[in-house]
Amino acid sequence: VGRIKILIIDRVSEKFVKQLADKGFDIDYRPGINREELENIISNYNILVFRSRMKIDRDLIDKGHNLRILARYGIGLDNVDIDYAIKKGIAVVNAPNASTISVAELTLGLIIMIFRNLYNYIEHVKRGLWPKGKFIGRELYGKNLGIVGYGRIGSRVAHYGRALGMNVYVYDIRDVRNDVEKIGGKQVEFDELLEVSDVISLHVPLTPLTYHMINDNVLNKVRDGCVIVNTSRGEVIDTYALIKHLDRLGGVALDVLEQEPPRDEILFQLIHHPKVIVTPHIGAETVEAMDRIADELYNSIMEVIDW
Numbered sequence: 621v622g623r624i625k626i627l628i629i630d631r632v633s634e635k636f637v638k639q640l641a642d643k644g645f646d647i648d649y650r651p652g653i654n655r656e657e658l659e660n661i662i663s664n665y666n667i668l669v670f671r672s673r674m675k676i677d678r679d680l681i682d683k684g685h686n687l688r689i690l691a692r693y694g695i696g697l698d699n700v701d702i703d704y705a706i707k708k709g710i711a712v713v714n715a716p717n718a719s720t721i722s723v724a725e726l727t728l729g730l731i732i733m734i735f736r737n738l739y740n741y742i743e744h745v746k747r748g749l750w751p752k753g754k755f756i757g758r759e760l761y762g763k764n765l766g767i768v769g770y771g772r773i774g775s776r777v778a779h780y781g782r783a784l785g786m787n788v789y790v791y792d793i794r795d796v797r798n799d800v801e802k803i804g805g806k807q808v809e810f811d812e813l814l815e816v817s818d819v820i821s822l823h824v825p826l827t828p829l830t831y832h833m834i835n836d837n838v839l840n841k842v843r844d845g846c847v848i849v850n851t852s853r854g855e856v857i858d859t860y861a862l863i864k865h866l867d868r869l870g871g872v873a874l875d876v877l878e879q880e881p882p883r884d885e886i887l888f889q890l891i892h893h894p895k896v897i898v899t900p901h902i903g904a905e906t907v908e909a910m911d912r913i914a915d916e917l918y919n920s921i922m923e924v925i926d927w
């Protein structure tokens with residue numbers, strides 16, 4: 621495999637680069653490379669390693685005359701034209717399991733952050749204030765947790781919710797009734813989930829069906845004081861609709877936005893709203909998840925090459 625050339629266009633762990641280098645691959649590590657440069661050199665490479673920053677669209681794929689593998693360092697493949705790549709005989713691999721625990725733990729953290737107004741307290745105390753009694757919180761115990769998408773991450777968040785004494789309601793296009801019932805939860809229709817949930821946590825992939833799944837019509841149906849948490853993909857929520865409903869919602873925590881990093885005024889309006897907390901897409905940013913991504917992706921690449 622000595623002459624296989626790999627281009628890495630985003631930041632990855634040293635271990636990952638080392639593992640590939642030890643196998644004798646030619647590696648160019650160019651984190652942050654811009655689109656134009658990438659288009660100019662992509663035809664020299666057999667494997668492209670990337671995260672979510674670059675759109676791996678038809679145009680780019682067409683320029684990659686020697687591409688054999690598109691390797692997403694992470695999970696989400698919504699920036700890749702998978703069908704087109706496959707049609708051109710290019711394998712698409714990712715690391716779907718590596719970040720599950722980290723994202724689920726972040727989700728739980730965000731839910732607690734909102735329910736106890738931790739961000740407000742922390743900010744005030746840092747400013748030298750002592751606002752005891754100012755932001756009275758709520759317990760999670762006994763509340764209804766609505767999980768949208770009961771896959772790897774959603775099912776884990778459901779477990780955490782049950783451990784805290786929450787009632788778990790699940791909406792998924794697949795029949796996951798048996799699995800949900802095993803942990804004492806209930807699979808319901810989307811409308812029922814909207815009507816009963818005190819917290820709605822989103823864990824669906826971004827697809828044409830989930831694009832703006834949380835829209836004005838849907839937000840009209842949620843309870844007053846409902847908390848919305850999104851650690852899936854920004855485009856699952858219609859930002860304009862969310863802003864419109866903020867007064868009625870209990871709080872919103874987002875690890876993902878429709879535009880990352882935010883540039884449009886509407887997103888700054890959202891970020892600065894006192895009921896909203898935003899983290900900069902850090903779901904997988906733990907030592908453990910990064911390590912697992914490196915191993916999982918390395919193994920997937922080697923599997924394709926051996927095959």
Ligand code: NAD
Nearest residue numbers: 696769770771772773792793823824825829851852903904
């Ligand atoms: P998964 O594929 O294991 O689970 C997704 C679930 O959603 C499946 O059960 C599927 O049946 C369900 N689903 C798909 N379309 C649906 C629809 N239209 N309506 C209802 N349910 C639907 O995915 P996962 O690994 O649990 O990841 C979930 C999300 O988390 C993805 O959007 C992924 O991109 C995102 N993610 C975010 C971060 C981060 O850093 N914040 C990191 C990793 C993954």
